[in-house]
Amino acid sequence: MSGLAHLYLPGALTLWCALFFALAALWGYSQLLAGDESARRFARRAYGFFALSILLATVVMAILLARRDFRIDYVFQYTGLELPFHYQLAAFWAGQKGSFLIWLFWGALIGLPLLRTTGRKLEAPVMGIYTLAQLGILLILVRESPFLMLDHAPTDGQGLNPLLQDDWMVIHPPIMFVGYALSAVPFAFGMAALFRRDTTEWAARAFPWALAGFLVLGSAILLGGYWAYKTLGWGGYWGWDPVENASLIPWILGTALIHGLYLEKTRGRYRRANLVLAALVFLSVLYGTFLTRSGVLADFSVHSFVDLGISGWLVGLMAFFVGLSIWLLATRLPRLETAPNEDPLLSRGTFLVLGSIALLTSAVVVTVGTSAPLLTRFMKDPGQVGPEFYNRVNFPLAVAVAFLLALVPFLTWRGETALAALARKLAPGAVFAFLGAAAAAGLGVTDPFHLTLVALALLALATNLQTVVMRARSGGLAAAGGYLAHVGVGVILIGFLASSAYDQSVKVTLHQGERVSVGELALTFQRFLGREGRLRERAEVLVERQDGSSYLAYPQIFVNDRTRQLMVHPSVESFLLADLYLSPLEFDPGRAASTLAEVELAKGESRSLGGVEVAFAGFDMGAGGNALAQMASGAPVTIKALLDVTRDGVTERLEPIYRFEQSGRVEFPPVELPGGGRLAIGGINATAGAVRLLVEGVAGAKAGSSAYLALDVTKKPLIALVWWGFYVILAGGLLAVVARARQARRLDAAPTAGA
Amino acid sequence: MKRRRAWYLFGGLLLAAFAGFSFTSFQQNLTPYVTYGDARSAARTVQVAGALEAGSTDYDAATSALHFTLRDPATGDNLRVRYEGLKPANFEDAISIVAIGRYDGATGEFAASKLLVKCPSKYQGTEVKEYGA
Numbered sequence: 086m087s088g089l090a091h092l093y094l095p096g097a098l099t100l101w102c103a104l105f106f107a108l109a110a111l112w113g114y115s116q117l118l119a120g121d122e123s124a125r126r127f128a129r130r131a132y133g134f135f136a137l138s139i140l141l142a143t144v145v146m147a148i149l150l151a152r153r154d155f156r157i158d159y160v161f162q163y164t165g166l167e168l169p170f171h172y173q174l175a176a177f178w179a180g181q182k183g184s185f186l187i188w189l190f191w192g193a194l195i196g197l198p199l200l201r202t203t204g205r206k207l208e209a210p211v212m213g214i215y216t217l218a219q220l221g222i223l224l225i226l227v228r229e230s231p232f233l234m235l236d237h238a239p240t241d242g243q244g245l246n247p248l249l250q251d252d253w254m255v256i257h258p259p260i261m262f263v264g265y266a267l268s269a270v271p272f273a274f275g276m277a278a279l280f281r282r283d284t285t286e287w288a289a290r291a292f293p294w295a296l297a298g299f300l301v302l303g304s305a306i307l308l309g310g311y312w313a314y315k316t317l318g319w320g321g322y323w324g325w326d327p328v329e330n331a332s333l334i335p336w337i338l339g340t341a342l343i344h345g346l347y348l349e350k351t352r353g354r355y356r357r358a359n360l361v362l363a364a365l366v367f368l369s370v371l372y373g374t375f376l377t378r379s380g381v382l383a384d385f386s387v388h389s390f391v392d393l394g395i396s397g398w399l400v401g402l403m404a405f406f407v408g409l410s411i412w413l414l415a416t417r418l419p420r421l422e423t424a425p426n427e428d429p430l431l432s433r434g435t436f437l438v439l440g441s442i443a444l445l446t447s448a449v450v451v452t453v454g455t456s457a458p459l460l461t462r463f464m465k466d467p468g469q470v471g472p473e474f475y476n477r478v479n480f481p482l483a484v485a486v487a488f489l490l491a492l493v494p495f496l497t498w499r500g501e502t503a504l505a506a507l508a509r510k511l512a513p514g515a516v517f518a519f520l521g522a523a524a525a526a527g528l529g530v531t532d533p534f535h536l537t538l539v540a541l542a543l544l545a546l547a548t549n550l551q552t553v554v555m556r557a558r559s560g561g562l563a564a565a566g567g568y569l570a571h572v573g574v575g576v577i578l579i580g581f582l583a584s585s586a587y588d589q590s591v592k593v594t595l596h597q598g599e600r601v602s603v604g605e606l607a608l609t610f611q612r613f614l615g616r617e618g619r620l621r622e623r624a625e626v627l628v629e630r631q632d633g634s635s636y637l638a639y640p641q642i643f644v645n646d647r648t649r650q651l652m653v654h655p656s657v658e659s660f661l662l663a664d665l666y667l668s669p670l671e672f673d674p675g676r677a678a679s680t681l682a683e684v685e686l687a688k689g690e691s692r693s694l695g696g697v698e699v700a701f702a703g704f705d706m707g708a709g710g711n712a713l714a715q716m717a718s719g720a721p722v723t724i725k726a727l728l729d730v731t732r733d734g735v736t737e738r739l740e741p742i743y744r745f746e747q748s749g750r751v752e753f754p755p756v757e758l759p760g761g762g763r764l765a766i767g768g769i770n771a772t773a774g775a776v777r778l779l780v781e782g783v784a785g786a787k788a789g790s791s792a793y794l795a796l797d798v799t800k801k802p803l804i805a806l807v808w809w810g811f812y813v814i815l816a817g818g819l820l821a822v823v824a825r826a827r828q829a830r831r832l833d834a835a836p837t838a839g840a
Numbered sequence: 841m842k843r844r845r846a847w848y849l850f851g852g853l854l855l856a857a858f859a860g861f862s863f864t865s866f867q868q869n870l871t872p873y874v875t876y877g878d879a880r881s882a883a884r885t886v887q888v889a890g891a892l893e894a895g896s897t898d899y900d901a902a903t904s905a906l907h908f909t910l911r912d913p914a915t916g917d918n919l920r921v922r923y924e925g926l927k928p929a930n931f932e933d934a935i936s937i938v939a940i941g942r943y944d945g946a947t948g949e950f951a952a953s954k955l956l957v958k959c960p961s962k963y964q965g966t967e968v969k970e971y972g973a
Contacts, residue, residue: 430847442855453862457870461872467872468870468871468873468886469870469887470866471869474865478861478862478865481858481861592904592925592926670926795926
């Protein structure tokens with residue numbers, strides 16, 4: 086715990102106020118839970134003040150950053166005078182403490198609309214549990230305060246990691262934290278329902294929140310992928326890095342949850358599973374935070390981690406919520422009424438469950454993979470698994486999901502659809518899928534598993550698109566959000582496959598001005614451009630394609646001013662069927678062929694330099710008085726060299742001088758060479774009795790080396806489908822949020838209607 | 841009811857098969873951290889970590905082959921490493937290097953397919969960059 090004197094008081098005060106009001110809100114809600122109706126107003130107010138305190142803490146932090154107040158340790162560590170204003174502010178979430186603060190900020194704010202939409206019955210337990218979750222993060226911040234002050238006021242900070250100085254940094258992390266904050270809402274609803282032993286309402290009320298979480302977290306993941314692909318030059322949109330996985334796992338589980346909630350709402354089934362899923366989404370966020378922020382994976386990730394000394398707190402936080410979940414689930418779940426499963430195999434309900442199982446399985450394998458360093462620590466040698474593992478194990482699951490999605494639009498809840506009728510409905514889509522797979526085979530996809538995935542993904546795309554169009558025509562587009570999202574899944578699966586299994590990458594070294602053929606491309610490194618304002622150093626590469634078209638690519642490669650770190654930004658050019666991705670690896674400016682030569686000559690020696698013969702006859706030590714006496718007395722010393730220079734058969738005596746003082750000051754005025762060029766004494770080797778001469782303006786004095794650029798040239802087929810698929814999924818999610826929020830509001834309008 | 845049970849059984853078997861598939865994939869893909877001694881005798885892909893021995897770097901730009909020596913700070917043990925690829929930027933500044941690959945008995949070198957180079961950085965102390973496929 087830091088001493089009082091070392092904290093920035095206005096900031097620290099807001100956190101302590103927040104702590105006080107959070108505890109007050111908890112006390113109020115516990116009174117309300119005990120049946121004291123009058124405590125409701127108190128608890129709500131206390132929560133309001135809690136949120137206000139956190140808002141103030143955030144504002145104080147933002148002001149400190151904006152003012153570049155380097156007395157504050159956090160500001161000192163992550164910012165610097167050279168940062169433009171938007172990066173200065175974005176440094177808010179550059180470090181651990183600021184990240185926790187922005188997370189808490191969103192969490193506190195989300196609580197405000199939440200407490201009005203829980204319904205009177207559930208408000209006390211939901212808000213109690215929700216406030217507990219906020220309290221957990223707040224405690225970390227109180228212990229490791231972001232308002233820690235230095236005992237001096239540095240004039241400049243240490244600067245922001247150059248990798249983070251990117252426009253995506255301004256937007257990607259805060260959105261991610263909205264998603265994390267939202268994950269606590271379905272959790273609070275689920276646990277509250279268990280606590281109350283009343284699961285009639287929670288699902289309908291939690292549904293829009295779960296959808297919103299799915300949407301926001303999904304958007305954040307998409308932005309992160311974009312960032313990695315477009316500017317970081319990591320070569321891809323997804324590297325299965327622990328930090329990336331930490332956001333993916335809750336998203337997959339959240340996807341399973343929204344499907345489960347849908348099933349519960351429409352069929353009254355899946356009640357137990359949903360409660361477990363709601364707990365898992367939140368716990369996976371906590372677990373991911375633990376993995377990536379405690380330093381346990383420090384040796385295994387591209388992202389940077391360091392142990393702030395909060396591992397213990399994170400473990401404690403996780404243990405508390407895991408314990409709470411297990412206790413509530415174990416004591417309440419077995420007695421929970423749920424509709425018996427009587428759905429036939431070919432019914433929407435069964436397919437929904439199977440899909441959720443596939444998602445859950447995927448979440449489990451990704452979790453196991455990400456935890457490999459921890460799991461194997463208990464064995465002899467800790468190790469990790471690479472992207473191949475994730476790609477391999479998720480492949481069969483992707484095939485299964487594509488299959489389920491393809492059939493689902495034509496299945497009914499009761500499964501009356503006869504096989505023959507189903508086949509008839511599937512026929513148009515199947516023809517499309519077959520043609521698509523045939524085209525893929527023609528383009529070089531020969532792996533039967535890959536072709537299967539292509540065909541099923543196309544089938545899913547077709548059948549769901551058909552349904553969306555049908556719904557839209559009959560005016561029911563609002564209820565077609567799910568199908569629209571499934572169209573996106575079909576698209577994205579093809580994008581995943583094409584861009585991961587069929588990208589072609591080659592490393593090339595381009596010498597300036599040389600045209601190099603790379604596959605079906607010809608690349609010419611034309612020139613290197615210096616910095617212009619905010620535009621950094623970059624290479625100009627002419628890319629000629631097979632069809633005769635060409636473009637100029639400008640991959641950037643530069644050294645960060647502060648950290649001297651080498652930074653690269655790839656050039657990405659999108660074409661209809663593929664992206665061309667040029668990522669710089671190395672740049673050598675080369676040496677221009679120089680006319681400056683350096684030669685050392687002993688007495689009596691001669692050397693020929695570009696048509697000029699230079700002979701060294703000896704030193705004249707008396708050119709400016711007795712040199713030896715001058716040397717002994719410490720006075721300036723002047724030495725003259727006697728040179729016989731022959732050019733075009735004419736010999737001329739040149740006598741350049743070299744003057745030096747005890748202080749280290751040296752003078753060596755150049756003399757003109759007959760026929761052009763200059764010569765000067767660069768130094769004297771007293772022990773060898775030799776002179777070092779600098780000769781300028783003599784042709785061919787020194788050979789140059791040409792500049793070169795090393796590039797990673799990658800062709801990424803159909804990568805646009807990844808982005809487009811994602812947009813469509815999120816658009817579908819958005820439609821669904823709107824539709825479900827409307828339904829949840831109806832609950833309040835008719836409170837007696839029940840679930 | 842009987843058919844339902846059969847389907848459950850089928851699903852269970854499918855899941856079990858998947859679990860087995862995942863487990864073997866996990867094992868095949870796992871690259872354990874080992875000592876240099878174990879790396880020399882291991883018949884699989886492993887990772888070794890260490891500090892760059894000063895002045896041991898030898899890079900041939902024409903063939904883009906990088907050779908360097910890793911030193912284990914704990915034991916002082918040395919391991920010569922070969923990496924076929926462009927030399928990572930700021931390579932000489934690395935505070936620690938993780939090499940992933942396998943030992944090549946013929947040349948007595950550790951043939952790395954991937955390097956993780958940890959450089960000093962302002963951002964939370966260090967920064968790790970990945971090179972290679």
